[in-house]
Amino acid sequence: MSTLTVTCQVEPTSGKYFVSVSYGGLREAPPDMVQVDYDEVGEYLDPVEAVEMAIDLVENWSEDLGEPVYVSYAVQEGVPPELEELSNGVIVKMKNWANQIYMDMEKCARCGDLINSKDYYLIPELGSDKKYCSATCAERDYEEYLEINEEDTQE
Numbered sequence: 737m738s739t740l741t742v743t744c745q746v747e748p749t750s751g752k753y754f755v756s757v758s759y760g761g762l763r764e765a766p767p768d769m770v771q772v773d774y775d776e777v778g779e780y781l782d783p784v785e786a787v788e789m790a791i792d793l794v795e796n797w798s799e800d801l802g803e804p805v806y807v808s809y810a811v812q813e814g815v816p817p818e819l820e821e822l823s824n825g826v827i828v829k830m831k832n833w834a835n836q837i838y839m840d841m842e843k844c845a846r847c848g849d850l851i852n853s854k855d856y857y858l859i860p861e862l863g864s865d866k867k868y869c870s871a872t873c874a875e876r877d878y879e880e881y882l883e884i885n886e887e888d889t890q891e
C-alpha cells in the first residue's frame with residue numbers, strides 16, 4: 737500500500753501542467769494524468785521521498801516542456817487540486833507536510849524503517865504492537881527475546 741502518489745497532470749480548464757502529490761495509490765490520483773516517461777512518477781511508501789521526487793519532477797518536466805510546471809500537494813480524490821508555483825516557500829511547506837505524515841506512520845520495532853500497513857511481520861510472543869518491516873528484523877528481535885528468556889530461567 738502506498739502512502740502518496742506522484743503523477744504528471746494537466747488541468748483541463750486552464751491547460752496548465754502540474755505535478756500532483758496525492759494521497760493513496762495511482763487509483764486515487766487525479767484522472768487527467770499525462771503519460772510521460774519519468775522515473776519519479778509512481779507510488780511511494782515514504783512520503784518524504786515522494787515529495788523529493790515531485791520537486792525533481794517539476795524541474796525536469798518544466799525544462800523538457802519549455803513551459804512552467806506547477807505543483808499541487810495533499811491532493812485528495814474528488815477534490816480539485818490547487819496549483820502553486822514551486823517557490824522555496826512551497827518547497828518548505830511540502831517538506832513539512834511530508835515529515836508530518838512520516839512521523840505519524842508506523843515504524844519497524846527493530847530498525848525504525850517505515851512499515852507497509854498491509855504487509856508487516858509480527859512475533860506472537862512479543863505482542864501485536866511490535867511490528868517489523870522484514871522477516872530478518874523480526875527474527876533478530878525474536879532471537880534476543882529467546883536469549884533474554886534463557887538468561888532469566890538460568891538465574
Ligand SMILES: [Zn+2]
Pocket residue numbers: 844845846847848849868869870873
Ligand atoms: Zn526493520
